[in-house]
Amino acid sequence: MKMSKMYMPTLKEDPSEAEIASHKLLLRSGMIRQLVSGVYSYLPLGYRVIRKVEQIVREEMDVAGSQELLMSPIQPRELWEATGRWANFGPEMFTLLDRNSREFCLGPTHEEYITDLIKNEVKSYKQLPLNLYQIQTKYRDEKRPRFGLMRGREFIMKDAYSFDVDEEAMIRAYDIMWKSYDKAFTRLNLKYKVVEGDTGAMGGRVSHEFMAMSEAGEGFMAYCEACDYAATDEKATVVYNVENSNQEELPLEKVLTENVTTIEGLEDFFKIDKSSFGKALVYSVKGKPLVVVIPGDRELNEIKLENYLEISSHDIEMADEEMIIDITGANKGFTGPVGLKEGTRLLVDSRIKDMKNLIVGGNETDIHLKNVNYGRDFQGEVVEDLLMIRDGDICPKCDEKLKMARGIEVGNIFQLGTKYSEGIGAKYLDENGKEKYFVMGSYGIGITRTVAAIIEQSHDENGIIWPLNVAPYEVIITVINTKDEEQMNLSQNIYDELAKKGVEVLLDDRKERAGVKFNDRDLIGIPIRIVVGKGAADGMVEYSLRKTGEKEDINVNDLIKIIE
Numbered sequence: 001m002k003m004s005k006m007y008m009p010t011l012k013e014d015p016s017e018a019e020i021a022s023h024k025l026l027l028r029s030g031m032i033r034q035l036v037s038g039v040y041s042y043l044p045l046g047y048r049v050i051r052k053v054e055q056i057v058r059e060e061m062d063v064a065g066s067q068e069l070l071m072s073p074i075q076p077r078e079l080w081e082a083t084g085r086w087a088n089f090g091p092e093m094f095t096l097l098d099r100n101s102r103e104f105c106l107g108p109t110h111e112e113y114i115t116d117l118i119k120n121e122v123k124s125y126k127q128l129p130l131n132l133y134q135i136q137t138k139y140r141d142e143k144r145p146r147f148g149l150m151r152g153r154e155f156i157m158k159d160a161y162s163f164d165v166d167e168e169a170m171i172r173a174y175d176i177m178w179k180s181y182d183k184a185f186t187r188l189n190l191k192y193k194v195v196e197g198d199t200g201a202m203g204g205r206v207s208h209e210f211m212a213m214s215e216a217g218e219g220f221m222a223y224c225e226a227c228d229y230a231a232t233d234e235k236a237t238v239v240y241n242v243e244n245s246n247q248e249e250l251p252l253e254k255v256l257t258e259n260v261t262t263i264e265g266l267e268d269f270f271k272i273d274k275s276s277f278g279k280a281l282v283y284s285v286k287g288k289p290l291v292v293v294i295p296g297d298r299e300l301n302e303i304k305l306e307n308y309l310e311i312s313s314h315d316i317e318m319a320d321e322e323m324i325i326d327i328t329g330a331n332k333g334f335t336g337p338v339g340l341k342e343g344t345r346l347l348v349d350s351r352i353k354d355m356k357n358l359i360v361g362g363n364e365t366d367i368h369l370k371n372v373n374y375g376r377d378f379q380g381e382v383v384e385d386l387l388m389i390r391d392g393d394i395c396p397k398c399d400e401k402l403k404m405a406r407g408i409e410v411g412n413i414f415q416l417g418t419k420y421s422e423g424i425g426a427k428y429l430d431e432n433g434k435e436k437y438f439v440m441g442s443y444g445i446g447i448t449r450t451v452a453a454i455i456e457q458s459h460d461e462n463g464i465i466w467p468l469n470v471a472p473y474e475v476i477i478t479v480i481n482t483k484d485e486e487q488m489n490l491s492q493n494i495y496d497e498l499a500k501k502g503v504e505v506l507l508d509d510r511k512e513r514a515g516v517k518f519n520d521r522d523l524i525g526i527p528i529r530i531v532v533g534k535g536a537a538d539g540m541v542e543y544s545l546r547k548t549g550e551k552e553d554i555n556v557n558d559l560i561k562i563i564e
């Protein structure tokens, strides 16, 4: 590709709306442009990178035995009602009406859809296991879209779904996907950790998140260097059994207007700081939210249960605000609100013991209980020790101290069980002719977020440093003086020679100052660089790698050999 013809609208300055490196650099290098908040166009250079990342993921999925298909992003509301997720997704769902006022959403994920798709076609155990995937644009009306490709409202995801006869077979499928993710992320040059995850809106019990190590990440993880333990911060410490209950009932509305309680020292407890944006505000054990802290100025309608998911991570900016504390055992809306009724198995962090005046779910929609005290209103015993992450906590597997790190969730795998097959009514016949629900797993990789993660891990003050296998082009030839015939001819020869060998090569033949070309070259991050300047007359060029920057003068003939 000749750069004189290339559409690459680079920017000299950092765009003011961008806070993190990948966002700045993707904009500056002319790889993406924003249409509206969280919605981007992928420009030619950026789209090449995206396709390469997709291709690596695709190859690993194919090797793992998953088959690619493509579903529609448009999904009818009924499918989501069947599993109760229409309400759960709440405002994160992009919805639309057709001309007959039938309701649809733009798919944030495809569990319901694919289960329905195979429902009437896969009928026998003989057709299992089955694993299908797609690479497709997903839609989530995120509350706080930000950081460019990191958290868009439209983004590209690879999503795979496995169908198996039983739990054991599903776990096998899960392990295969896990290995395939390891291979993909390793090929993508990411430094990452696999951490025990929160099952969140997906349901199911077991999940693992693939976290690319990065200070720019919105995720927190704790990990142990002595053993292999690693988990997200959305995990809590202790499980209590509620033994008695004598709280007052109060409609939520009243709680909000009359009963806002300030609890000092909470900031520390929840690790709220501006940079974490309330990330630790919803704790959960195995996907169940425990403590929701909501600033006192919240609108009533924002505190409804279906919004809890949203409140969880991105939204709370003030550390010193008056607060309501709400402990609820609800399964993120899956089964409706659950409060402190006798016999309720409540999952809470042990430090809740020190808090007075808790507000908890009241076992009824919009009803909460106020002035709930640990000890007086509910007692607990430790049923199970789980982790809630704090720096220096002790690893639950060994006695070492845990370390904390920030990361970018680039992938997430889930053991779903039969939640979706039951909801959709998808069954097969087993060897004995008995009807059974498919046992499922689902597996996501954020393709566009991965592009951002690669940049976060690989850039310097001058621009992006692409790993060779995802770089938009592998080689760039910079012509110092385009008016010099010798330089132009030699460049053209090298360009032709490399292109003939299948090398992806850029020729910077623009009539710009050399300085401008060098800046762009560094910015767009092409891994292998050739400069054709004064030495052209003697067949000499300058060769360097973006990564090290060490320059070497070499003869053209040797050059072609090196690059091969």
Ligand code: ATP
Binding pocket: 109, 140, 142, 149, 150, 151, 152, 153, 154, 155, 157, 200, 409, 410, 411, 412, 444, 445, 446, 447, 448, 449, 450
């Ligand atoms: P997050 O915790 O960041 O909101 P998630 O857990 O909601 O992500 P999943 O439902 O697990 O996301 O989706 C699978 C993958 O899709 C994620 O691991 C992530 O890489 C990617 N992804 C999710 N939401 C976004 C988004 N808004 N923008 C870009 N990528 C996303």
Ligand code: MG
Binding pocket: none
């Ligand atoms: Mg999310």
Ligand code: MG
Binding pocket: 409
């Ligand atoms: Mg997540």
Ligand code: MG
Binding pocket: 209, 409, 411, 412
């Ligand atoms: Mg996830």
